[in-house]
Amino acid sequence: MSIPQADLDAIKEARTKSLATYKDRDYDSLLKLHTEDCTFTPPGSAPLKGRAAVKEIAEGFVKSGVAELKLSNEELRMLGERHIFDTHQTQLMDKDNKVMDTMNAAVIWRKDDDGVWRIMFEMANSQTPRKPPSS
Structure with missing residues (x-):
């Protein structure tokens, strides 16, 4: 099933907004x-639930020195009429624009009753x- 252009544009706009809001700490x-x-499972963690968890994760990235996020190698697939599966890589950039880490991400977007696409799941x-555990 191909993604309708209006939905594809809405997801791309939401991604752009997501990156900007992180950078602006909004x-x-x-x-x-x-x-x-929503459910978010960051690296090395059990799944976290709700918007408060997303805020906690974003604040943790900032405290660790992540100044900006960049996406690459994006692929989107339609899952029915109201869900889109999104895989991409996220680069965690420091204040000097150096890559601190690269993460592989899987995201499920859901089109809510108000017609807005929102992230419902991210891993x-x-x-x-x-590092191996020290003995």
Whole structure:
């Protein structure tokens, strides 16, 4: 099933807005791009639920020095009329525009009753190898 152009444009606009709201630390706008019942599983974590968790994760990235997020290798697939599966890579950039990490992400967008596409599920894993536990 191909993605209607209007929906494709709406997802691309939401992605652009998501990156801008993170960079501007506009968490209220960032949270509005997620469903209230969203699930996010960041690297090395159990799944976290709700918009408050998304804000906590974004604030944690900022505290760790992530200044900006960049997307690449994007692929979208329609899953029925109200869901789109999105896979991409997210680069975590520091204030000097150097890559701190690259994450592989899987996202499910849901078109809500108000016609707005929002992130309902996101899972990411780091491409940076984990250190083995010390013995």
